[in-house]
Amino acid sequence: MGTVVIKIGGSTVDASGLLQELGKSIKEIIHNDFPVIVHGGGKDIARQLDLLNKEFTFVEGMRVTDAQMVNVVQMVLSGDVNKRIVNALLMEKVNTIGFSGVDGGLFTASKMLIKGQDIGFVGEINSVNKEIITFCQQAKLTPVISPVSRGEDGAIYNVNADLAASELAMAIKADDLIFISDVPGVMIDKKVRRSIKTSEIEELISAGHVTGGMIPKLRSAAEAVHKGVKRVHICGWNGSRTLLNELTGGECAGTVIHS
Numbered sequence: 444m445g446t447v448v449i450k451i452g453g454s455t456v457d458a459s460g461l462l463q464e465l466g467k468s469i470k471e472i473i474h475n476d477f478p479v480i481v482h483g484g485g486k487d488i489a490r491q492l493d494l495l496n497k498e499f500t501f502v503e504g505m506r507v508t509d510a511q512m513v514n515v516v517q518m519v520l521s522g523d524v525n526k527r528i529v530n531a532l533l534m535e536k537v538n539t540i541g542f543s544g545v546d547g548g549l550f551t552a553s554k555m556l557i558k559g560q561d562i563g564f565v566g567e568i569n570s571v572n573k574e575i576i577t578f579c580q581q582a583k584l585t586p587v588i589s590p591v592s593r594g595e596d597g598a599i600y601n602v603n604a605d606l607a608a609s610e611l612a613m614a615i616k617a618d619d620l621i622f623i624s625d626v627p628g629v630m631i632d633k634k635v636r637r638s639i640k641t642s643e644i645e646e647l648i649s650a651g652h653v654t655g656g657m658i659p660k661l662r663s664a665a666e667a668v669h670k671g672v673k674r675v676h677i678c679g680w681n682g683s684r685t686l687l688n689e690l691t692g693g694e695c696a697g698t699v700i701h702s
C-alpha cells in the first residue's frame with residue numbers, strides 16, 4: 444500500500460465538474476493506496492480580494508500577504524475551498540475529513556523571507572505533526588488539507604500549497620507526490636517537458652522559462668525528490684482516470700522531476 448500526496452491547484456477546485464471527477468479518481472486508487480490531498484485556491488483568493496478591492500502582488504510566485512489578507516486566505520482556503528472538496532468526496536462516498544495546517548498543530552510555520560525580503564504573513568513549514576495523518580490512515584479517512592498554518596508565535600501564516608504538499612510528503616515518507624495544476628506539465632518552448640532534473644531548475648528559473656506559481660512548485664518538487672519521495676510528477680487534470688494513470692500507467696502524462 445503506497446502513500447500518495449496529491450496537491451490540487453486552484454483551477455481544479457474552481458470547477459465543480461472537476462471536483463466530482465476528483466472524487467471518482469480517489470475512489471479508483473483508494474483500494475491500493477492511501478491518498479492525502481493538499482489543496483491551493485489561488486483563483487478563489489483572488490476573487491475574494493477583488494471583492495474587497497484589495498490589490499495583491501507576488502514575489503517569486505509567493506503571494507505578499509498582509510494582516511487583513513491572511514484572514515481572507517484562511518477564510519477562503521480553510522473554509523470554503525476545503526469544505527467544497529470534502530463535500531465533493533463525500534458525494535462520491537469517499538470517507539473524508541478536512542482540516543488545515545492549524546488544526547491539531549499539523550504544520551508549525553515561521554515567517555519566510557525571500558532573498559531577505561519580508562513579504563508579510565507568508566510562512567515556511569518547520570515541523571509536521573505526522574500523527575494526525577497516521578490517525579486518518581488508521582480510521583480509513585482521506586485527509587483534505589488546507590495549507591494555512593500557525594507559528595509558534597501564535598500568528599497564522601499563508602503557506603504556499605505546493606510547499607505544504609512537499610513538506611508533508613517528505614514527513615510521511617510518501618511514495619508519490621503529484622502536483623495537479625492548470626497546465627499539462629512544465630512547458631518549455633511551448634511544449635511539455637517530459638522530465639526535468641533537479642539540477643536544471645534554478646537555471647530554468649533564471650532564464651525566465653519558469654515563472655510565477657511554477658517557481659515554488661518546481662522548487663518544492665526538487666526538495667521532495669532529494670528527501671526521498673520516490674516519484675514526483677507535475678501534470679494537468681485529464682478526467683477521472685488521472686490519478687490511476689499517474690500511479691499505474693508507468694508513463695506520467697506531464698512532467699517527472701528526478702535527481
Ligand SMILES: Nc1ncnc2c1ncn2[C@@H]1O[C@H](COP(=O)(O)OP(=O)(O)OP(=O)(O)O)[C@@H](O)[C@H]1O
Nearest residue numbers: 452453483484485624626629630652653654656657
Ligand atoms: N514553464 C512553465 N510551465 C507551465 N506553467 C508555468 C510555467 N511558468 C509559469 N507557469 C505558470 O504557473 C502556473 C501554475 O501555478 P499556479 O500557482 O498558478 O497554480 P497552482 O499551483 O496549480 O494552483 P494554486 O496556486 O491555486 O495552488 C501556470 O498556470 C502558468 O501560468
Ligand SMILES: [Mg+2]
Nearest residue numbers: 483485605656
Ligand atoms: Mg500555486
